[in-house]
Amino acid sequence: MLIVLQALQFFDVHLSIYIVMLIFITPMWLSSLITNLKYLAPVSTFANAILFTAIVITLYYICVGVKEFSSLRYVAGIDTIPLFLAVALYSYDSVALLVPLRNEMDNPEKMVGPLGVLNMGFLIVIPIITSLGFFSYFKYGEEIRGTIFLNLPEDDKLVQALLILVCIQVLFSYPVQLYVPVTILWPMVVERYGPFKHNLRNLLCFRT
Numbered sequence: 001m002l003i004v005l006q007a008l009q010f011f012d013v014h015l016s017i018y019i020v021m022l023i024f025i026t027p028m029w030l031s032s033l034i035t036n037l038k039y040l041a042p043v044s045t046f047a048n049a050i051l052f053t054a055i056v057i058t059l060y061y062i063c064v065g066v067k068e069f070s071s072l073r074y075v076a077g078i079d080t081i082p083l084f085l086a087v088a089l090y091s092y093d094s095v096a097l098l099v100p101l102r103n104e105m106d107n108p109e110k111m112v113g114p115l116g117v118l119n120m121g122f123l124i125v126i127p128i129i130t131s132l133g134f135f136s137y138f139k140y141g142e143e144i145r146g147t148i149f150l151n152l153p154e155d156d157k158l159v160q161a162l163l164i165l166v167c168i169q170v171l172f173s174y175p176v177q178l179y180v181p182v183t184i185l186w187p188m189v190v191e192r193y194g195p196f197k198h199n200l201r202n203l204l205c206f207r208t
Helices: 002-010 017-032 037-062 078-104 117-143 157-193 199-207
Strands: none
Touching (some): 017 157, 037 078, 037 117, 037 157, 078 157
16 A cells, blocks of 8 residues: 555655555455456456566566676575565465366366466466566665565656556455455355355355
C-alpha cells in the first residue's frame, strides 16, 4: 500500500491509505468470489502478463550502468542466512497450488513428465528470476533493497507507473492463492455445519 501511495503522490494524487485500501479491497473481494479455476485462468494470465512487463522494464533499468563485478562480495555473510531461509520458504508458496491445479486439469498426466506443464513452466521462470536477481545485485550491490522495484529511480514516471502495475499484479494473483485454503477448509465447514440448503450462497459468504 505504501508503494501505491508513493506512486500516486508522484502523479500529484493525494489519497488516504484507508481510501486506497478500500479501492483495492473491492476488486479483491469480487475476484475472490470466483469459485472455478477455469474462470480464474484469464485473471491469472492477466496478472502474469503484468508481471512479465514489470520484469522486462526492470531489467532495462538495471542493465544500464552496472558496477564493476570485482567490487562486489561473491559470498554473503553468515548473518544473512536467516534472511535467505525466509526468502527461500516464501518462494515455495506457489507449490501448494500444484495439486489443486492438477486435479482440475482435463489431462492431469500433462502436469508431470519431461515436457509436462511443470517442467516447461520452470524452464521459463527459473532463468528469468535468476537473471533478475543476478543483474539486480550486479547493479546495486549492497545497496539493494527488500524489493528491487524500490531501487529504481523515484523521479521517473515509468518507474512509478511500474510500481502501480506491480501492485495490480499482486491484486489479480490473490484469487488463485485463495483457491487452496478454500479447497481445504470448505469441506470441513460443510462436514461440521452442513449440508446447506443454499450451498453456493454459503460458499460465497465463506469466501467473503
